Amino acid sequence: MNTKNPTALTPHNHDSCIASALEKAQQVCQRNNVRLTELRLRVLELVWRSHKPLGAYDILAVLAKEDGRNAAPPTVYRALDFLLEQGLIHRIASLNAFIGCSDPECPHQGYFLICNQCGITLELHSDKVSKSIQRAALEYDFQISHEMVEVVGVCPNCKV
Amino acid sequence: MNTKNPTALTPHNHDSCIASALEKAQQVCQRNNVRLTELRLRVLELVWRSHKPLGAYDILAVLAKEDGRNAAPPTVYRALDFLLEQGLIHRIASLNAFIGCSDPECPHQGYFLICNQCGITLELHSDKVSKSIQRAALEYDFQISHEMVEVVGVCPNCKV
């Protein structure tokens, strides 16, 4: 499940990256006046520990194996729903999987580059993509509430 | 399952729209030297008959009810896979559903505006969106093989 080179596209220390993500999450939840419980924090950590999108049942399996917590699906899905609501993770629709948000303090839509070789997934922050979608929607008098952009292909590390 | 105003975003006669879609499909398949069988044609027609994305099990239900054809899931999924391969339909990942392609003769990625009130779904053809995504991917040296853009919101007809 782990990628060959998890830090390929985001050169940094992964442990400290997780730690800072969890810290940010604490702040976000404090500001939003919601409770980042032990379970929710743990699920967020597991999602962050993987640079590949993680499925709900993958999370369940880790909880069972590493925590001895025999949780049922609703437990995990509720935690994921909470994290989604707080903008701490994104759902990748094309993979039925979840990934940590790289900038939860600034609300935004999720644009992703997904490598179909190694699974690594990078969150894009592109104003140009955002603007072009907004303009296109405007042409049709369509009022946007949520955008999903998922680009599948080959990451630099997996190119020959 | 049918929308209140299926022709809202695409003002045309729906029957003739379906007919022309099926005709185009015949041509595409002839050119590609593949067989658009009775089943495949029927599934394509059902997908086209709905301006809302249609689920595989919705199709199964119609086949059972209208055609007395007690097909099992693989039958429908295989037909859908064929239609996807030939570019005659798109899959909407966020809805686990399928919709007819508005321009199967010219290969392209699927960009969609999806109304969360009435379900109507419009396929965008936007070079600007396409270019902006390509540029963003290029910045990361990411080689695109497939793009998905799904924009959820409120269509003009459903606005107050």
Add this chain to the structure above:
DNA sequence: ACTAGTATGTTATATTATAACAATTATGTT
């Protein structure tokens, strides 16, 4: 301590999708 609200546990089930193998149908060759 009491209460209301929030979160989690638990059981059952719904929804979407595929694997594996059998039967049928279409196509090209003798």
Add this chain to the structure above:
DNA sequence: AACATAATTGTTATAATATAACATACTAGT
């Protein structure tokens, strides 16, 4: 036409993802 081959569809079973409904436990404010 008879045959061999490949493509398509049928059939059964099951995998993978997600939610409904209700019970229990925990938290925070009174």
